[in-house]
Amino acid sequence: MPEIFKHNKPFQLENGEFLQELEVSYTTLGKLNQEKSNVIWVCHALTANANPEDWWKGLIGKGKGIDTEKYFVVCANIIGSCYGSINPKSIHPETGEVYGLNFPLFSIRDITKSLELLSGALEIEQIQFLIGGSMGGMQAIEWAIQKPDKIKNLVLLATNARHSSWGIALNETQRMAIEADSTFYENKENAGKKGLEAARAIALLSYRNYNTYRSTQIDLEHTADQYRASSYQKYQGEKLSKRFDAKCYWYLSKAMDSHNVGRNRGDCEKALAKIQAETLVIGIQSDLLFPVEEQEFLAQSISKGKLEVIDSIYGHDGFLIEVEKIKSVLQKHFKL
Numbered sequence: 001m002p003e004i005f006k007h008n009k010p011f012q013l014e015n016g017e018f019l020q021e022l023e024v025s026y027t028t029l030g031k032l033n034q035e036k037s038n039v040i041w042v043c044h045a046l047t048a049n050a051n052p053e054d055w056w057k058g059l060i061g062k063g064k065g066i067d068t069e070k071y072f073v074v075c076a077n078i079i080g081s082c083y084g085s086i087n088p089k090s091i092h093p094e095t096g097e098v099y100g101l102n103f104p105l106f107s108i109r110d111i112t113k114s115l116e117l118l119s120g121a122l123e124i125e126q127i128q129f130l131i132g133g134s135m136g137g138m139q140a141i142e143w144a145i146q147k148p149d150k151i152k153n154l155v156l157l158a159t160n161a162r163h164s165s166w167g168i169a170l171n172e173t174q175r176m177a178i179e180a181d182s183t184f185y186e187n188k189e190n191a192g193k194k195g196l197e198a199a200r201a202i203a204l205l206s207y208r209n210y211n212t213y214r215s216t217q218i219d220l221e222h223t224a225d226q227y228r229a230s231s232y233q234k235y236q237g238e239k240l241s242k243r244f245d246a247k248c249y250w251y252l253s254k255a256m257d258s259h260n261v262g263r264n265r266g267d268c269e270k271a272l273a274k275i276q277a278e279t280l281v282i283g284i285q286s287d288l289l290f291p292v293e294e295q296e297f298l299a300q301s302i303s304k305g306k307l308e309v310i311d312s313i314y315g316h317d318g319f320l321i322e323v324e325k326i327k328s329v330l331q332k333h334f335k336l
């Protein structure tokens, strides 16, 4: 069961606004050793939760690649997400009403600031491995820039230094789908559900690619309607809308768009040069959303950066699905 970290003081956001208080849901797996030198911190992506054993099955757990018998694994649900941390469905402490669309906009740096606060509360001064994919990688990069002495090893999967125009365009298109659902503006359970379904179906096109659909969704019969690819899109939309909230998704996608390590630091290269951690960047060859050239840029700009590229038919989502390949490159580079 996740635990809740409460920070009962105003939490200032990068844009100058405040959350009156902070709640961060987090999970720990394994035991912190006496020297506090066995911490692996996992940063999750857009729709995951604080339990990486749930969504990185096979990679994290007892006797797994990231062995919780050996390591103390921490993962926090990001602010804005509906898995236990403060989010648009939370109650505003002053009005006593649900925040809804009055929730402030927040950035990747604000998420990282909340993780730093939590790590302080857990008395973690050193992170042996900081690992994140996609939006989780954005947080990990930011944290490694802000606290270069704290992060010893950094593993970045399918992520970038600054969210691309292509990524922002895809997120805006998804928000347009959500906003086109008039229920989105209501403060009710399931508000914006149909819009969220359309948004997830749009997103899937960037998480996978032509070859993924060709291998998994080909119609064996020549039908004039009722295509497998169609029912797959609908199913995936419904699958997400059963477990996620449209407003949280809208806000998280805005946070993703804000990602730019170069903001107020000169440029991305200058910011990445601050990272001291031994860094492994893992790209997915078929990733349309965070293409390999973005991973090359990271590996080249981080002084102790190395690159591995994994082959996969799954495109961007390969960072969640290709567990065996990820395990093998981790073992090649680190004595885990």
Ligand SMILES: CC(=O)SCCNC(=O)CCNC(=O)[C@H](O)C(C)(C)COP(=O)(O)OP(=O)(O)OC[C@H]1O[C@@H](n2cnc3c(N)ncnc32)[C@H](O)[C@@H]1OP(=O)(O)O
Residues within 6 Å of the ligand: 047, 048, 049, 054, 055, 217, 227, 228, 229, 230, 231, 232, 233, 235, 236, 239, 243, 317, 320, 321
């Ligand atoms: C609270 C929680 O649920 S936590 C765990 C949730 N996951 C996360 O938070 C992390 C993010 N995870 C993800 O993004 C995804 O789960 C991934 C990328 C890891 C894997 O995606 P999946 O949807 O499982 O894989 P895939 O694209 O192969 O789809 C398989 C599903 O589509 C269904 N499907 C496949 N083809 C079709 C079709 N033509 N028509 C309808 N349904 C189809 C399958 O039956 C299967 O359904 P199931 O998930 O109910 O078993």
Ligand SMILES: N[C@@H](CCO)C(=O)O
Residues within 6 Å of the ligand: 045, 046, 047, 048, 133, 134, 135, 207, 316, 317
């Ligand atoms: N499939 C991922 C998003 C891609 O990074 C998720 O739902 O969290």
